[in-house]
Amino acid sequence: MMISLVVAASENNAIGQDNSLLWKLPNDMKFFKNLTWGMPVIMGRKTFASMASKPLPGRINIVISRNPEVLPIQENVWPANTLEHALELARSSDCLEAFVIGGGEIYKQCIAIADRIYMTRVHARYPDADTFFPAIDDSLFRIENAIDMSADEKHAQAYRFETWQRVGHTTL
Numbered sequence: 001m002m003i004s005l006v007v008a009a010s011e012n013n014a015i016g017q018d019n020s021l022l023w024k025l026p027n028d029m030k031f032f033k034n035l036t037w038g039m040p041v042i043m044g045r046k047t048f049a050s051m052a053s054k055p056l057p058g059r060i061n062i063v064i065s066r067n068p069e070v071l072p073i074q075e076n077v078w079p080a081n082t083l084e085h086a087l088e089l090a091r092s093s094d095c096l097e098a099f100v101i102g103g104g105e106i107y108k109q110c111i112a113i114a115d116r117i118y119m120t121r122v123h124a125r126y127p128d129a130d131t132f133f134p135a136i137d138d139s140l141f142r143i144e145n146a147i148d149m150s151a152d153e154k155h156a157q158a159y160r161f162e163t164w165q166r167v168g169h170t171t172l
C-alpha cells in the first residue's frame, strides 16, 4: 500500500489557523475529492473536529486519537489510537493507496514514511498561521508533475498542483 500525503500549504508552509483552513479554493476541494474518493483517509483528531466531526462521504475515515473512545461512533469512521494502528486499518481495506490528510501533527509524523506528496502550493504567505507542513527535503522527494493555476473570481490566490514522489520509488 502506498502512503500519500495530501496537503494545501502556503509559501511559508502554513496550513491552518484556529483549527480552520486559511483559504477557499474550490478547485482544490474538487481535486481532493476526486483523488481520495473510495479510499482510506487518515487524519488527526483535531482535523476531524475541524470538519464538525463529520466523516468525508464515500471514504473510510480513519481518525487518530490517544483517546479514541471520545470519538462519536459513526459509520465510515474508524478510530485508531496510534499511527501504526491507523496504517493497519488502512491496509485492511485492501486499497492500493492510503491518503494522510492532516493536520500538522500527523503530517510531521508521516512525512518520513510517505511515498508521495500531493501538494497544492498556495501562492501567498500567512505569518499568523498556527499550523505548518514540514519542509519537503528535495534530496528525498522530487516533483514529477506540476500544474500552475491562476487566481480568478472563485480563487483569490494563484496556486500550483504538485506531485512529489519519493526518490527511488516507482509510481503506481
Ligand SMILES: NC(=O)c1ccc[n+]([C@@H]2O[C@H](COP(=O)([O-])OP(=O)(O)OC[C@H]3O[C@@H](n4cnc5c(N)ncnc54)[C@H](OP(=O)(O)O)[C@@H]3O)[C@@H](O)[C@H]2O)c1
Residues within 6 Å of the ligand: 006, 007, 008, 009, 014, 015, 016, 017, 018, 019, 020, 021, 043, 044, 045, 046, 047, 048, 050, 064, 065, 066, 067, 080, 081, 082, 083, 101, 102, 103, 104, 105, 106, 107, 109, 131
Ligand atoms: N491545509 C491543509 O491541507 C490542511 C489539512 C488538514 C488539516 N489542516 C489544518 O490543520 C490544523 C489541525 O492540525 P493539528 O496539527 O492541530 O492537529 P491534527 O494533526 O489534526 O490532530 C492532532 C491530534 O491527533 C492525535 N494524534 C497525533 N499524533 C498521534 C499519535 N501518534 N497517536 C495517537 N494520536 C495522535 C492527538 O489527538 P488527541 O488529542 O485526541 O489524543 C492530537 O491532538 C487545522 O487548522 C486544520 O484546518 C490543514
